[in-house]
Amino acid sequence: MARGNKEILAKLEQIVGPEYVSNEEANLIPYSWDLTWAEPRMPDYVVMPKTVTEIQRILRLANHQKIPVIPYVNATNIGGLCVPEEGGIIMDLKRMDQIIKIDPETCYAVIEPGVSHAQLSAALKATNPQWEGVEFSKGFEFGWGVHPASASVLAMAINHGIGHLNGRLGINSQLLSSMEVVLPTAEVVKIGSCAYSDSWHSFLPLPRMDGLFTGWMGTTGIVTKLGLWIFPIRPYRDVLTIAAASAKDITKYMVHWRHYSLCDEVTAVSWWLAQIPITFPYKDKPKDAPEFFSYTVISGWTEEELEYKRKMWKKVVQEEKARGTQLIDFEYPEEAKRGRTELPSRIVGSTKNYSKSCGGGLAWPGTFAPCKSWPILYEKWKEIYIRHGLSPATRFTDYQGAHYGMLRCMTPFDKRNPESVKAARDAMVECVRAGIPLGMLPYKPPVEYMNELNAAADAGYVYLMTKIKDMLDPNNIMNPGKLGVR
């Protein structure tokens, strides 16, 4: 069965070649849904450009015909971002998969949208930090998050994805250095140092126009090349673990520990998230089990540096215990520790831990929240989740010191059962509604979350967002429906 119309199909075929465009439902259906409870929406075409010129031509056609265009690589965003709300063209960018440059002296890489975490991690590990041919150490890394290795590095980074260096360096969109974008109206623009030379090392000191394309969920243009900072792999790593009796206790410990900026990451997970798989449907935690478990990853250039960090961590733990914080000594199993250092990880990234045997659904409320809100919101969310028969499988992660962090609840649900889907969606939307007044901002937000955000937003903010969107995308062809304002 075919969708769309033959004239548009023929034009798309002229642009990319007939083997790279389809309007057959058999080829469209995998693009119609994702892991989440987002309602399936069938696109009318899928097209796979290889070049910037092809993208420009597709966008000109889409503007002329007023057809929506949804940029896509792997659709593992857990937000329904690539589900085409109004049909149209899925622009699958997987063929644009070149690592254009790795500069081991200035420490940046330039990639296309189809480059996966698998590809980039392998290439970076094989490249050694150096200056004028003198190598300093082995391999580079970027922020590898909890996602399948097939996921796009570019898509993850421009949507404020997280990585294993968040505690030390911030989220991945803070590690970007330059970009090339095709605007919705098909002009190609370069942003950052690459606008002036072939050096893709920095957005600064220029105006931060990259902000027009990060966090916009593909509604303002198509990023076709991305410069990102890469970091030498530190040869010494350790994972230190502890548990706590409550969200309040674990937050106290995390805030204290991250104060010293000594770790690559510090994360806590509730008892339910520590279960493999997450218990589904909800069941009570054993009374004697800790409410939270936490790991922190430390790294260093020498064993002495690592030992210093271990000593500082122990000092924090001792001081917290002395002041009554209920911390419980707890060692993670070795496999779980490896899962935090051997990244990108197939196991962690597979959603195995999250949705095993429960019917394939996975979504979350969250993620950006001030740490002061973590324990308060955890208690609220826990009540909401238990009421809906779901496990409050919650995670706190610090992002780069004291400023902000992650609060989210990984939520498996059963896609075979409409009641289960509804319960998950209702619980998560309620959590978002409860979170926004306490500073929580959902990232990669599904439409339902975006509606909650817009309802609570400063009117001027929504006005500016709408104005920018209208300026960049006058025909509203780019991923329409996702911002909740157009």
Place this chain on the structure above:
Amino acid sequence: MALELKNTSLKELAKLYDYISMCTHCGNCKYGYEWGKTGNFAAMLCVQGDKYNFDSYRGSRGKAAIAKGLLSNKLQWSDAVSHVLFTCTGCGACQQMCETDIKPYILRMFEALRSEAWKQNVAIPEGIKKWSSTIGVNRNPYLEKHENRLDWLPSSIRSSLPKKAEYIYFAGCTASYRQKSVALATVKLLQKLKVDFTVSEDEWCCASPLLRTGQYDLAKEFVEHNKELPEKYGASGFITTCAGCYRTLSRDYKMDPPEGYIDKFGKMENVKVVHTIQLIEEMLNKGEIEFTGSFNSTVTYHDPCHLGRHAEVYEAPRNVLKAIPGVNLVEMYRNRKFSFCCGAGGGVRGGFADYSLETSAKRVREAESTGASVLTSTCPFCWRNLTDAIEMTKSPLKMVDIVEILEPIVKRK
């Protein structure tokens, strides 16, 4: 969004609905990856996705989406659905990468989808339809006469074989009708090594092509026929040189689903199934083989999917190659569980000859990149497809089965 089971008329598929629903759409299956201390492995492993690119074709996620679509009535059968289903070689790379609970059922799902396709009014590849229409008579998918099956076996050897033996050498259709040199080298090798074996006068296709293309009803009589052979010859086991036969006899005839098909055909009890390469490795380990010559070449080994990923036999061929005097074994980047299919399996060579050959040419180029002069394997079907690619691309590589390397240079100690 719920994906409810609404179309229960798709019986083979509906049985797997609970497992299919475990596919989270995460996409791990779309690309080969593994973390390593000094280097990460990253490469495209999906033959079908490498060719056709759309998500429907790449890894198991797309096919699971099609299965879910069909079962929930969100997708109707079409020729395009059939094309996605029948261009998969069933190499198992996506299954290797998967970490969710659909993992063990992925290949069974592919075959169930195909079995349903036969019942629909959709385009089945002509090449597959052609051999399927005669296999019931010919007992092979090569449109060859059944009575010619043993033509590869010289009468001098045939007459010397015992009526009863410990093993039956199960040559398989490809070595019997096409790569006869592999079958001949195998019996000569087994005789030199004084293995107690015979060759059946009435071997039928193992049913691998039928099972892999979802033709369960046709497969039944083949499985039932071959299961009787050991008793007829007083044998306790089968020896195969074909990876496809090995996979079928050792798993489909003997194992519970999802690995095997004993739910449909019953279990072949008390029959050992060994691939020649396993037998040789065992004899080498026992010190029963003496080399009388050498094979002075740089060799790279192609893992057949049916022996490798399907049956996890990775080291036996390598151990044997390393034991051969003169062999310098070099590996392709994609090897063992991360091997890249030759492009022949799953009915693809018969159904889509050009695409199949294009795939094997990719593998040949990878083999060339190792600097090897010899490409070797343990499957006559891979042998055929890789040889065709070597000829097409005018590659300097020489294709040789490991039994062909061994046969001239060994004797029993």
